Amino acid sequence: MVTSLTAKTPVPTGRWRAENFVAGDPALELANTISNRRDPELAEDRIADPRDLADWARSLSLDAGAAPADRADVRRVRAVREAVHDAFAAIAVGREPPRAAVAALLRAAAEGFESCGAAPPRLHAALAWRAITALAALSRDRVGACPACGWLFLDTSKSGRRRWCAMATCGTAEKVRAFRRRAAGAAP
Numbered sequence: 184m185v186t187s188l189t190a191k192t193p194v195p196t197g198r199w200r201a202e203n204f205v206a207g208d209p210a211l212e213l214a215n216t217i218s219n220r221r222d223p224e225l226a227e228d229r230i231a232d233p234r235d236l237a238d239w240a241r242s243l244s245l246d247a248g249a250a251p252a253d254r255a256d257v258r259r260v261r262a263v264r265e266a267v268h269d270a271f272a273a274i275a276v277g278r279e280p281p282r283a284a285v286a287a288l289l290r291a292a293a294e295g296f297e298s299c300g301a302a303p304p305r306l307h308a309a310l311a312w313r314a315i316t317a318l319a320a321l322s323r324d325r326v327g328a329c330p331a332c333g334w335l336f337l338d339t340s341k342s343g344r345r346r347w348c349a350m351a352t353c354g355t356a357e358k359v360r361a362f363r364r365r366a367a368g369a370a371p
């Protein structure tokens with residue numbers, strides 16, 4: 184088992200920022216293109232249109248050889264994203280990935296072969312293929328989910344005790360909350 188699949192350092196493009204890429208694996212990064220899944224009021228789908236999708240793929244060097252993204256690609260990539268999320272969120276809590284999620288990924292990946300090389304693969308198929316590879320190859324005990332926002336990540340730390348998507352955001356916010364709880368509890 185490996186803890187990384189040739190993940191290149193992201194180069195944020197367009198409106199994407201470095202803090203959008205904390206997962207350490209492109210398949211998991213896809214699940215994190217919705218911010219704050221655990222709070223419907225804060226959740227934001229950051230792949231709103233083909234430009235967002237194209238920039239996201241370029242940020243992760245996933246665009247080489249892929250056909251230009253259009254509206255249908257946004258729909259298909261969003262569907263793959265939900266399957267990726269369901270599969271890896273289950274793994275993060277020690278469960279087997281749901282069969283429906285794995286089946287959806289296999290179906291989407293197979294669509295990448297239908298043109299038999301006559302046309303470049305659509306991005307959703309390439310992403311699904313990547314996710315299946317990650318399902319097979321990544322160390323499952325290193326897949327984690329941030330308890331605050333639900334983002335997924337691959338823990339490549341030596342200790343294997345990464346808890347947050349990012350210390351600077353969710354980690355710090357939780358520390359502040361814990362401090363306030365303690366302060367409130369200590370008040371006379």
Ligand SMILES: [Zn+2]
Binds near residue numbers: 330332347348
């Ligand atoms: Zn988080």
